[in-house]
Amino acid sequence: MPYVKDMNGGKLYISDRVIAQLAGYAAMDVFGIVGMVPQKPISEGILEILGRENLAKGVEVVLADKKGREGEDGEEVSLNLYVIVTYGVRIPEVARNLQERVLYALRTFLGIETATVNVHVRGVKVEN
Numbered sequence: 001m002p003y004v005k006d007m008n009g010g011k012l013y014i015s016d017r018v019i020a021q022l023a024g025y026a027a028m029d030v031f032g033i034v035g036m037v038p039q040k041p042i043s044e045g046i047l048e049i050l051g052r053e054n055l056a057k058g059v060e061v062v063l064a065d066k067k068g069r070e071g072e073d074g075e076e077v078s079l080n081l082y083v084i085v086t087y088g089v090r091i092p093e094v095a096r097n098l099q100e101r102v103l104y105a106l107r108t109f110l111g112i113e114t115a116t117v118n119v120h121v122r123g124v125k126v127e128n
Contacts, residue, residue, distance in 0.1 A: 001063050003077060005111055014110055016061035023079055023117075024055025026105035032094035034084040034125045047123050049084060058082045077106070077115040084123040095119040 002013040024036055035049035036058025050058050060080040079102065085094055099117040106112040 003063055003110075003112065004075065012111075014112075016063060017056055019061050019077065019079070019106070019110065019112075020056035020059035022105050022109055023059045023061075023081060023102045024050075025052075026102045027058075027081055027083060027098055028052070028055065030094065030098045030101050032086050032089035032091075033098060034086055034127075037082050037084055037122050039080070039082055047084065077112055078118070079115060080118045080120060082120045082122050084125050085121055087124050087126040091121055095121070 002015050003019060005012040005014065027033055027036060036055050037047045037049060038057045039060050058081065060082075062078040062080075064076045064078070081098065081102070083098070085091055098119055102117045103115060106115050
């Protein structure tokens with residue numbers, strides 16, 4: 001289901017995959033984020049860090065109409081980002097920076113003014 005933006009003389013349809021890719025790229029620019037992980041782990045206790053070509057798998061996009069119902073013409077965007085953070089960082093601060101960076105990217109590149117960004121920390125990695 002695409003995000004729909006009214007334009008002069010028509011509508012712009014943005015696929016949820018494009019939104020997920022943009023959010024994934026934005027997330028990787030945030031200090032303290034080691035990587036994105038799939039929404040559903042391979043098995044309990046095993047997390048696969050996604051490469052740049054698969055970052056969208058670490059982002060769940062939920063599009064809903066203004067009344068909160070999932071529908072064909074998604075107008076409100078809600079994202080769930082699944083990440084691994086660096087050991088020693090302040091996780092709430094990293095999460096806040098991540099939210100701000102993703103919201104900025106959505107606004108700047110796609111014209112999406114309002115969105116909800118939920119951060120799911122799935123693991124902590126000790127850097128060598």
